[in-house]
Amino acid sequence: MTSAIKIENLTKYYGKFKALSSLNLEVDTNTIYAFIGPNGAGKTTTIRTLLGMLNPTEGTVSVLGQHPTQKNTGMFNKIGYLPGELSMYDKLTGNELLKFFGNLKNITDWKYVNELVERLNCEPTKKIKTLSKGNKQKFGLVLAFMHKPELLILDEPTSGLDPFLQQTTIELVQESKNTGATVFLSSHIFSEIDKVAETVGFIKEGELIVEEELEVLKSNAVKTIEIEFKDAPPATLFDSMGNVQKVEAENNSIKLNVTGSLDSVIKEISNYEVLNIISEEPSLEDLFMNYYESK
Amino acid sequence: MLSRILTKAIYDQKRSLIYWNLGTVLLVFLVMTMYPAVQEAGEGFNDLMDALPEEMKALFYGGSSDVGISTPAGWLNIEVYGLMLPFILIIYGIINAVNSIAGEESNGTLELLVTTPISRVQIAIEKFLAILLGMIVISSLYTLTVILFKNSFEMNSLQSSVIISAGFEVFTLAIGYTAISFAIGAITGNKGLTLGLSFLITIVSYLWNGFHKFLPDVLESTNNLSLFKYYSSIDTSNTSIDITELLVVSGLSLIVVSISIAIFKNRDLTT
Incomplete structure (x- = not known):
């Protein structure tokens, strides 16, 4: 089985602060990997390094077989990302936001985008600034899934959503996996991870302390x-x-x-x-x- | 591909661009309507201005030799071209430069943008182009206003070529400070820092140019570093665009912006 994500000896310093320490992590293609740790453990730093927003101080990162540098921006056609702290263009309506990012992501299947909008019960005619946190989160999810990516990197995907939409999100994650996608998921809600994750990685103070298939972890x-x-x-x-x-x-x-x-x-x-x-x-x-x- | 971020950046400026244009055109128009009365008062105004020290005159007239307040060029210089229009365009440029990269980075919206297939270089270039387009629109409209209404307010002696040349002078000056601001934003990603530093550099270089003669001899020629030294507002001896100055300032701006984009391309994002 090939790796969708491979992190080798990743160390990241912010000034003198060591955020990640020789992190090694591997996510097999077409699996759902849950990345778990408390606030400040290094989850977001890891995710941002995977997406090329941060440069490793030491070590290497490979995503879908490529290094996430500015030479390989085409790889983002295959990646769907939902940030943990979602900020969107407040002055745009939901429709305008989806159109803008849809064009940047070269979307051709707008029917699928509309299906997502309906399933997540989005309000596309309202301006983003008028929406609640949960309603903004729905658009964040549509942006992540809209181009049917090969790899989904979701940081707290159900944050702010009601139980029904949490379930819909879990279903979307499962459906993506069923169609061949890999999902790298970070969450604090253990019950939702328990439902979908195949492999889990626990991170503590910038170090991966456990990485194992969930079933094996439970049986042991x-x-x-x-x-x-x-x-x-x-x-x-x-x-x-x-x-x-x-x-x-x-x-x-x-x-x-x-x-x-x-x-x-x-x-x-x-x-x-x-x-x-x-x-x-x-x-x-x-x-x-x-x-x-x-x- | 080019049009998407560029179009969005222009869309972001849309409302402010309308108000800035309305305000600028109205200001220029109102100043022009006052000219017949000023011309009539004639020498009284000139004597008042002549009493000012040379350095003060330079501050108000923007380095032009047309300092007679009762002439069309002198009146427009002291009221708008000497100080107001350059600062209006510079402030417009700086505000939009600050909001382009540093603003998006501070707001957190850059995170979604850089995880699309568009490169950071393209994002930065298109955002800078959008600012330039906005500045071209403002410069063109107030230049057109002066040309259209000059004959209505007894400014017939002012040649259109001189007004166009002055419009380019303002634009060239503003490009320089906008480029500096854009570069600070692209390098630091910090909105507050970029805004503060940009205005500090602009105001210090304006005052430096005006008061450099009061400085010790060793520092006197340091005003060469201020872009305001090369600005000449409406000068009736300038009937053609100073291409050399435009190219030098544009070239330097391009270098500053290019270096900052190269840094932005590879640096860690701060959000």
Whole structure:
């Protein structure tokens, strides 16, 4: 599988402040990659470097096989970008804004643009300055998707949107992926990332602390399970299992934290009569917080 | 391709361009309507102006030898061409230069623009061209106003070629300061800094040129650095456009703008 984005040893200084430190990151073509980190961790600096707005202090960046320099501006025909802090031409109407950027992006399929406007419930006849943050965000999304890009770089795409439009945005992301696009997504809303992301990267203080497929990350993560037995099990049950930690034992119930596969636990309890098993899959937020606090 | 950013930049100037043109044309017209009365008062006004020190006269007359207030050239110089029109055009140029790159960068709108297939060089060139076009429109309209109405207000002696030449003088002067402002904006990307520095440079160089004779001998010739030194407003001895001056100032402006665009092309954006 080829890479849509490849970052090697990227370091970025703002004066003496080190915003990114030897960052290595790779996004496979036709995947949805979620880039997660708190404010100030280096997400926006990374995104702006990917788009050629910032020059690396050290390291290299490759996007769709090209370096994002002014020699390769044609690559932006294949990239859709939604900034985290969206600023648009306030004096233009939505229609004028779309026409202006549509022309710059050599749009030919205006029918698709109109479909996006309708799906996102935009108000194209109003001036941008009269719109709320959420309504401006809708136009930002149309600008990002309007030319059916091969790579979407979306910084907080659902910021300011109501739950219905958040869902529509998730659908658009999924549809783009289904038609072959790659999506690089930054968000603070874990639930929406959980729905679509295939690979996640956690960034902390300019360094990538984890990069893994979401399913693998979840399967390897600590899961909490609660087992209710018909009769009280032996007190030493699970003591010999290295990947199991007993959290709580009360009456006939035991609460465990299990790292990795549940196979050994299931085999162990098969010798006893079990009334109920409750398994809680860790949320992306739990995973993030665990990694973030441990690194 | 060229027309898109250029068209948008002209569109952005549309409303302000209308008001600047209306204001400038009205100002020039009103000053012209007063001339018959001034001419009648004649020597009284001339004596008043003659009493001013030479340096002050230079400030008001814009370096022209036509300093008699009761002559058409002298009256237009002291009222509009000496100070008002150059500053009107310079201010127009600076405001639009500040808003072009530094303004868009400070507002955050440049972020979407530079992530289209259009290069930063093309963005900058088209934005600068749009400013020049606006300045050409303003210069042309007030020059046309003077030519059209000069005979109606007893300024028949003023040749049209002299007025056109003076229009080019103002335009040439304004290009220089607009180019400096554009360059500061393209290099720094900071709107406030660009605006402040641009006006500081313009005002200091204007005053420097006017008062350089009061400076110590070693500094006296430093007014050569001020573009105002080369400005001559309406001068009845100038019946043709000073092509050399236009080319030198335009050439220097082009160099300044080109260097700034080369820096803008490769620098980090500040937003």
